Amino acid sequence: MELNLSGIPPDVPNTTESLDLSFNPLKILTSNYFSMVPALMFLDLTRCHIWKIEDDAFMGLCNLSVLILTANPLHILGPRAFHDLRSLQKLVVVETHISRLDRLPIGHLTTLQELNLSNNHVDSLRLPEYFSQLIVLQLLSFRANKISSIFVGDLDALPSQNITLVLSKNDIKYIELNSFSGVYLQELSLRGCFGSSALMQASLQNLTGLHVNHLILGDYRNIERLETFDKALLDGLCHVWLQEITLIQIAGLYNTDRLSDCLYNIPTVRLVSIDIKEVSQLPKNSSVRHLEFKKCNLRGVPAENLSSLKNLRVLRITKNPRNLIRFAEDFKDLQNLETLDLSENSLIVNICWSSLMEEVPNLKHLNLSFNSKVVLPPECSGVSKLEYLDLQQTRLGYTGALPSFLCLRNLIYLDISYSSIHIVTECSFCGLDNLRILKMAGSSFEGNQLADNFKNLTKLQILDISSCQLKHIAPNALAQLHDLHELNISHNKLLSLDPKIYVHLHALTTLDLHSNQLATLTAQALEILPISLKYLDLSWNLFDCSCDHLSFLRWTMNHQDLLQHADFMICHSPLDLKDARLVSFDLSSCQVSKTTVAVSVITLLVLVLFAILVYKYYFHLYYMVVLLSRDRHSTEKENIYDAFVIYSSEDQEWVTQELKETLEDGVPRFRLCLYYRDFVPGVSIITNIIKQGFQSSRKVIAVVSTHFLESRWCNFELEVAQSWQLLDSKASLVLIVLEGVDKAVVRQKLGLFRYLRRNTYLVSAKMSDIQELRREFISQN
Template sequence: MLVLQKESMFLLGSILILLHTGHGQECIKIIKDMDYSCAGRKLTHIPSSLPITVRTLDFSFNFLNPLDNSVFPLLVNLQVLDLTRCHIHYIDDDTFYNVKNLTTLILSGNPVTHFGSGCFNSLHNLQRLVLVDVGLDSLQLPLNNLTKLQELKVGTNSIQFMTLPSFISTFKNFTLLDLHANNISIIKTDHTVVLREIGRNMTLILSRNPLLHIEPGAFKNIYLKELHIQAAFVSLNAQKGCLQALTGLTVDKLFIGNYRMVMRMKVSNADYLDGLCSFNFNEVYFVQKEWYDSEMHVFRCMVNATKITVKRGYIKSMEYIPFHRLKELYLGPTLLSVIPFISKIPSLEKLMVNNKLPMTFHGISDLPLLRHVDLSGNTLILMGCCSSFFIGTPNIRYLNLSRNSEIGLDTMPFFGLYLLEVLDFHHTKLFLTFHYGIFKGLKNLYYLDISYTSVTFTSYMTFQDLSNLTVLKMAGNYFSRDTLCSLLQNLTSLEVLDISHCGIDEISMISFKGMQKLQHLYLSQNMLMVLDFLVQPDLKQLTSVYVDKNSITSISPNVLQNLPINLSVFDLSSNPIDCSCSQIDFILWIIENQKFLKEPDNIICKTFSPSSDLRATDFDIDSCVHNKRLTVGLVICLLIVVFVISLIVYRFQFHLRYCCILLSGYRSARQQECSYDAFVIFSSYDEVWVMTELVENLENSFPPIQLCLHMRDFEAGKSIAANIIEEGIMGSRKVIVVVSQHFIDSTWCRFEFEMAQSWFIMERNANIIIIILEDVQEKKMKKVIGLHKHLKKNTYLKWSRDPLSSMRFWIRLRKAIIATK
């Protein structure tokens, strides 16, 4: 009896809380008078404060049970209503009368036990109905009045048969039936009668159903726009039999295979996809998780496809298949070590191979209609590129060889590829064996990306034939002195030019001569100090200029007055701007043109200190106008003092806070016996490497080396800093520092390293071992006090996955740790 009373009190309290919260919080306005969100606010009613003009309402994750015609206020303009997971059990007749103009209704995640026979009667304009995960066991729903219905999504339910109500065949716009993740195991001819009567382009989604048997002829004379059957079979034998039973079906796009996260499995029959030969399809999207010891017959039944996309597969080789209609072939990550030698497919227009792993490429040939080739990201090493690799392919318009390893361009590398329009080599190291006229003959080329290719441009390398080039990207390369004066002279159609991060310190007035169509100029991360070239008459069409992260201290009044009139984006951020009274015209121009400048808040004054954070827009112009130099000087000196003191306090806050711990423990530390062989300083983002590599090779080998790891060995209840000093640094003979980008960005990692340095300086014993886990820019390395100097003066270890280098790494590391053990 007492238990029942407690349960009743708990239930009553919960109801009171729900009622209270339901009245307490309003909805969020997304677009005034149109779109509102009340999601997750524990409401028990639709707020009456919603305007009658509301068009979209997200009311998900609230409490609305039951649903009847009193729930909704009059919202005649409401089109989209989301009632996901609102604990709805009961939907009464004419529930949606006050929102009868809905086009989309979402009821996902509600445990509905009763649908009134007329519950949807008012929704004559409904186009999309989502009933995912509502406990349905049948498709026999009261939908007869939804004559404009286009999409019915009933995935993740318990439906066993895909038999649609007969009246749906009269729905002229019905095009999508989503039945994913139901319990459909058998499909018979009488289950697809309505589907056959619809007689137009339908998308049918049967993915993740336990299909065991399809009656032959069940899909005869049915035409589907899309058929999704990923992971839709209880076994490979069932898959083969079900596919064979699809005889008579025609599909435009077929989605088959598994999902990427599914574990791979070994098959005993390499012909498990032969059922695909039983029906017709144009495009196939395939994710393969099956593998076989020898060659698999993946493509044998795809000979009539117009497009094949293998998103992922365990294909070791690709046998010759006489494709009859294939226009597009996409091969994602596979086990292929060689890009297939594809030839004699007269219909092929597009080829994409993105394996992300090292591959070899011997070329392709005899593909007269091939227009698009994307071999990016395959770690290719090609010498003598490129015409020798593309024989009999005169119609290639798009060629992407970016993000590979090394490519050597020989004499006339694009001979016979004169229709090229897009050429991309970015982030691929290029070797140029013949400089002059290397792009000769490419008169149709309009996009060229050779950024970050380690190329040194000289005056002998010209773009003489690229008269139609509109986009040129050369960022991250090198220019010999005065190269720009002549390099770009022929590019009269250029609209976009990117020469960022090229170490350019000066640009001549004639460098952009003839570029009257240039609109976007990227010069970021160079060493420019002056921008006089911007007054070049040929640059009048410029709309955006990016000169951020250069060495610009000021811009002369002449340049400011003669900037291109169409300029709408000007990026001066991250330059050492001179904020002084001598540059008052420049500073005033910055203040007056903030809408025109990109990131004006990042235009910082660097006059007084490289670390100054005074924005140029905040500079006191009046002080210069009234010649209050003394006052300005005093104020600036005071600001510098305050800034420096604040910087010191902020920078060394941990040191000041815990220096007492360090000093108090110094005397007793000489008598303290070390508990660990080494204290490991590392970022939590590198924990996987530390546990799987460092701990495994040091603690679990002979002789074992005891490491101190913060997440495992620090004493609970003690402050982090005290643990670092007492347990880690003072309690260990050595300190191992794992340097990575995450280490550089971590405040605690920097603190630990600086404390270790301080302690070993006091001990007069530099027992710090540095491990470089990944390369870090020298500039970023200097963020950690003493690290850059330590690396210059001391030998460090660098991690490599190469087996031989890895073995030497562990030998040297163990020797360094146990040297004085």
Template sequence: MFFSPSSNCVFLSFHWKMPRNGCLCPSLIITFSLAVFFQSQMIIRSLNPCLEVIPGITYKCMELNLSAIPPDIPNSAQSLDLSFNPLGILTSNYFSPLFALKFLDLTRCNIQNIEDNAFAGLCNLSVLILTANPLHFLGARAFHDLTSLKRLVAVQTELYSLDNLPIGQLTSLQELNLGNNYIDSLKLPEYFSHLLFLKFLNLQANKISSISVGDLDALSSQNLTLVLSKNDIKHIEVNAIAGLHLQKLSLRGCFESSTIMQASLQNLTGLYANSLVLGDYRNIKKLQTFSKGILDALCHMRLQEITLICTNGDVDNTDDLSLCLNNFSTIRLVDTYIKDVSNFPENSSIRHLEFKDSRFRQVPSVRLSSLKELRSLHITRTKQLVEFEEDFQGLQKLETLDLSQNALTADLCWLCLRKGVPNLKYLNLSFNVRISLEPECYGLPKLEMMDLQHTTLSGAGELPVFLCLPNLIYLDISHTHTNIQSECTFCGLKSLQVLKMAGNTFENNQLLNTLKNLSSLRILDISNCRLQYLSLNSLASLHELRELNISHNKLLGLHPEAYVHLQALTILDFHSNQLSVLTEKDLQNLPSSLKNLDLSQNLFDCSCDNLHFLQWAKENRNLLRHVENMICHSPKHLRDARLMNFDLASCRVSTATVAISMSISVVLVLSLILVYKYYFHLYYLAVLLGGRRRSAEEDSVYDAFVIYSSRDQEWVRRELEETLEMGVPSFRLCFFYRDFIPGVPVITNIIKQGFQSSRKVITVVSSHFLESRWCNFELEVAQSWQLLDSKASMIWVVLDGTDKAVLQRKLGLFRYLRRNTYLVWKDSELNRHIFLRQLRSALLNG
């Protein structure tokens, strides 16, 4: 800023406030707070190492080197997995704070002692797993309070005797698994008579070598499943199991020779059991030979089902088996070497026949046609089975045909099946090589379920191959390399309720009107079908649909308008698509019947623009499934963060924040206005303060800097410049018109050349001075300079004729002159002499 010499007065008024000592910088406070926060989070994480699967309910704490229960596990927890932690000893009331527990896994926790009342308070516990703990001591009341326990697993716990297991008070126990221990006797202690609900007793791989009369007398439960497999049984006493009604008896790998096995089975005469399991394990072959007579003792047992596993290659035809097998309703032959089937007797009682892991090359349809009572036929997991000729003859009662997990390549003949098995209801051809279907009009009218998954399906998708299956309820063609091209693909399936076709494709990756004929459909799986577009009418006819799986596609939006007709929909699986957000309209149009919605593994946008959806997701957590897998994809700084952990408050501006922001905005606006109006004065302040810091280091060049009105310049030159500079002593005065440096801002000249380089300031007050705005401005600058620099001194000269009324109106100057001595100039020789003497004296002072 520059001003002209005719206006040689400058004004500045300011207040200077120094910052308080010791005041913390805001950025330092923020940094310190963040450091404290992250440190506290790390401490909390170190105290909370467990995985919270379901908040407040399910916790997994495996392999964390814990020696006690983590203190952060809430008392609402219902499932706790502490496996692979060195707990050592379970003392009294060890788990009492977790009174809501229903499931507790203590596998491999090196537990050696369980003291009395260790599980006190766990009245709701249903499952307790103690697998692989060296239980050397069990208190008599070790399992006290476990009144609801239904399943106890104590596998590989170095248990030597059933008498050492204090479980008599577990009256709700249904399953007891004591496999892989050192129990050498089947003699059940008296406390077993209190286990009224026991349904499963597993003593597999112990040291039991004999079964005697009376060993099982304490069993009060009927229909018990008793597993004695992998015990080296050498002798079974006659009538040892007489009177018992077992659900299942498993004796796999129990006999080291055919002789012992035959003798033992003979002594089981009179056995009542729904199921008997005999044979070896693939990796443990005790029986070196297998003869037809070994199983003759089965004729004297009352069995419903017999399972024979692994006969070591001695059986390659059903003729090698005992005729007694024809007396049983269910025959299961697993891992045998049977290659062919002989004709069964006309009076055979077999209703359910299963061959698993056999050596068939083709389905023995004709040979099996003699089983007139056959209801269910399973030939599975036979990799040599490649041919299927549908030449069954008169199996009027066959309802289930399972040929899954083979290597079949066949052209399915609906008419052939209709002639041979007219009442077939369930057909499973899944996990084969290829099945070809033709659009025949002679289907299976009673077929209700058909499974073709993971078998290449020829014909479907292009032709209506299901036309004559009016009663089909369940159809699975998942992963069959089917490309749906025809709108009539599912024509004829008017009763279909379940359709699974995951892993296939639709023409142009669009779902249009393919499903329009399935008005009775209740469950639909079209996941992993590469879908990119879903027409609004594609699901319009599915009024009965309850469950829809449309996951693992490439859909960009949920578009609830497509589901508006699905008033019965309760489960919608939309995970692993490309959904970024549900709009407010989308949320309003979701089916009101919806109870289970899976939106996990989508590309969620967690920005504040989608606050409504983010808030809805948190409020409807019970509706959503797998929320732990709802991960933010954008914005970049939130990528891979859990959506449920999003801080909604970060998007909401509080009232205080609004008030502060508005206040700051107002202050900024006012500041800008003031700066614009007084920018000259602010610039002067900067120069003034800068000049003050350097003034102490510089010597005074002038004796006085003269402030006056330009209209009094003649008087100043005559009475001050000529008199003082040419007189004795000689004074050097600073005048703007003479001593200011050209090209330099006026403010800088006033400070540097005027105030900063002068010992004194002479102010010439006149009527012209009082009337000039610039002179008043320069006067206040001089007063400001005097306040900043204690060495500065002002000499006031009031000219004769100055209007005192005007002087009084200038209250600041008038009050100053009333409190301080000043010089008065009068135009007379005597007064002039006195004035000059006083002025020189004032200039010489200091």
């Protein structure tokens, strides 16, 4: 629309079903104008400056059901202008300058259901003969035309008894008697048609013989043409067969005693936007079964005066938010009243179930929604027949802290949404054993968690607990609701969803969890979703789209037919994926190749093996590093000891008394490195062994005993001594094998036979042997 087009753009697909070309200067619709879009079902040509429609302009549009030609100056219409519109159901020719119906070539549109001719220049209601062919026509609107008179025969071509005829905003000055005689209408609207009360009274008198289900009379806001209203104004309706009448925007009607008695013979009476302040005593023999006061100025519910309407079944007093504030149960034995609608007022009501059951014993529907305050006391006796109770957007007193529905065992529908209820007791819904639908959005629960509050609602089918600030739902909170079909938990603060919540809900078809704080659904939660589920809404949650939740991400991809509003399932974390759509997530980013896995595993194994070897051979490695990095040009001054003694602490006495005394106390005096005496305090053992022992000594003396062979440290020191001897050609090793040591074990464990020829080897060393060792030290010096 509004693209300054003079024709249909060539890039419009031929499969297009809905096309809006409004506000484009098309001007003339030529033959086969829409041949390139044969699949159209809806076409809007509002204000396209169309003044001419040629024959066959809509050729090929066999599926078109709605055609809108509003505000086009249709001066020329070809006799086949609307040809081939075989499925047209709605034709809107509002404000098109049409003045004569016989020039509108639509007689062949046998599927037409609505014809809107509002705001044109039609000045006669005489219908052309072709109207008799429009056998399914349901709405015929002449609103705001120039019809001033209606004569006998004008409506003879009406094809159906189910038509709604709209004549509102025509300045009707005359209706000929019997013009509507024998005419059957679904609805007749005469709103704003009469310039004075006298014209209205005379015209209504001549509606004799009309059969209409619903008649609408009155004016429009700010256009009040009826200067007076008296009891006789509507007397003409006594000769009209009516099921329902709506009086709207009528000035001067302040009290119901001004209403004609004819109205009380009509089953349904609706008074809308009328300044009625009082309701007088109504006739006892009234036939009124449905009475409605909407947007009137009543100050209170006239319960006592309405009690005379013994046939009354439905009473609605609605949309008086500034005035209607009082309601007392003063009905007097309205045995037939089934529906009481007092919604959208400012009522402050203390309901007494016992009194209400006594006054209106057959009441089934009670609507007190959108009022100021309703108090439902817990005291109750008997069982009410009430089936429908609407209290939404009305502050409730005591409900939630005390059981308030004990009398309502027949209740099927209960709406207490946004009624400031705080559920404390587990018996809040006791008595509602037959409840099917419970709506309590905007309520709150003790501790923001749902417990066993619904345990007795075993027949519940629909439950709405949205916007209840719930942070937790106990696993068994809904366990008894086996018949539940719809569950709405949206707009809460749930961080996770325990699958046990719905494990017993085998009949569940709709689950709404949108606008919570869920990061994911676990594999278990997805696995036990009810097989009956058809609609699942998870939109607007705080989803974590990391690869840790790959199973959930893959599940969303495969179940888009189940998910509602999937486009609004948005990633909240990690930051690089924030605001991305889950259904567009690249699953391959979470998949690692087999090669990468193999390399990673091998690398890890190598690192683990290396760590084990380093841990096991730490001392050896450390010693090798020290030896390889030592200064090979070190001088003899570095050897401050003649020998470093390796021995077990169990042989301390022998080393001290035999070896030390012989070598250090004799002449010349030799200096030995003994760990208990010469190791530097505060330095690690391995560092002392290597630097203080091996690197500072010319020889190494190993005192081999049974304890020596069993000591890990002694074995390590001996291995270091052997490697030290290999790296340093001047180094020598003296082995002293004490008495009692098995030589075979020595050779097996230490491989000493490899060193017997190169090293000094003393077996069962005695004092003479130690002296011999002393002489060897002297000779080498």
